Amino acid sequence: MIQVTYFHHSGFMVETEKNCLIFDYFTENGKYDFLDISKYSSKKIVVFVSHFHQDHYDRKIFDWQKTIPQIQYVLSDDVTPIRTVQNVHKVHFGKIYQIDDIIIETFHSNDEGVAFLVKADNKVIYHAGDLNWWHWNGENDKFNKGIAGMYKKEIDKMKDSVIDVAFVPVDPRLEENYILGLDYIMKTIKVKKAFPMHFWKKYDIYNTLQKDERSVNYRNCVVSIQHMNELFVIKEEEV
Numbered sequence: 605m606i607q608v609t610y611f612h613h614s615g616f617m618v619e620t621e622k623n624c625l626i627f628d629y630f631t632e633n634g635k636y637d638f639l640d641i642s643k644y645s646s647k648k649i650v651v652f653v654s655h656f657h658q659d660h661y662d663r664k665i666f667d668w669q670k671t672i673p674q675i676q677y678v679l680s681d682d683v684t685p686i687r688t689v690q691n692v693h694k695v696h697f698g699k700i701y702q703i704d705d706i707i708i709e710t711f712h713s714n715d716e717g718v719a720f721l722v723k724a725d726n727k728v729i730y731h732a733g734d735l736n737w738w739h740w741n742g743e744n745d746k747f748n749k750g751i752a753g754m755y756k757k758e759i760d761k762m763k764d765s766v767i768d769v770a771f772v773p774v775d776p777r778l779e780e781n782y783i784l785g786l787d788y789i790m791k792t793i794k795v796k797k798a799f800p801m802h803f804w805k806k807y808d809i810y811n812t813l814q815k816d817e818r819s820v821n822y823r824n825c826v827v828s829i830q831h832m833n834e835l836f837v838i839k840e841e842e843v
């Protein structure tokens with residue numbers, strides 16, 4: 605069983621048997637600070653930050669070390685932590701890292717920082733950060749083609765993986781191109797459950813996705829997020 609909590613924007617927590625993995629926690633200046641870290645002290649806690657943008661990197665995460673000193677931080681190397689924090693692992697794209705029995709592979713974001721592929725308790729978790737097929741209407745063809753090429757190259761590196769839970773941007777600002785990044789992943793990699801993210805509180809994106817003819821072969825694997833601080837229990841037979 606895996607439990608997934610959606611916090612806000614691209615912020616999620618994944619609880620496996622022994623581990624608690626937190627990705628891109630974002631409170632939006634303290635407005636949406638849902639996590640009581642003391643509840644998770646029986647598990648190993650690892651906090652991931654994919655890059656320094658303020659919607660992915662919130663210094664609130666360092667407060668948690670006052671409650672749980674052994675908490676670990678995996679930070680993209682463009683992130684500067686506060687000086688007093690301990691147990692920091694700075695990571696660069698295109699590498700494999702190990703923290704005890706957790707294996708972390710990093711991918712090159714075509715925006716900033718990294719995407720993460722994490723193996724923990726025999727589960728495989730993908731968090732894209734800002735790695736996405738950013739096709740902006742109004743940008744020139746050369747730009748959009750370059751971004752698309754970088755995106756496909758990184759995703760193709762995972763084509764032999766079986767991902768239990770994937771967190772993937774579906775950004776409504778891209779208009780009809782919102783689905784491209786997710787669509788490419790779902791057609792390239794075996795993904796059991798995909799959570800949309802980076803949708804700027806536009807929860808309706810899930811309904812749009814379900815009706816989009818491009819999602820016909822994988823829409824059953826896409827999870828409907830309805831609100832912040834929402835818990836999802838994923839049973840063993842589903843992943």
Ligand SMILES: [Zn+2]
Nearest residue numbers: 657659660734
């Ligand atoms: Zn972002």
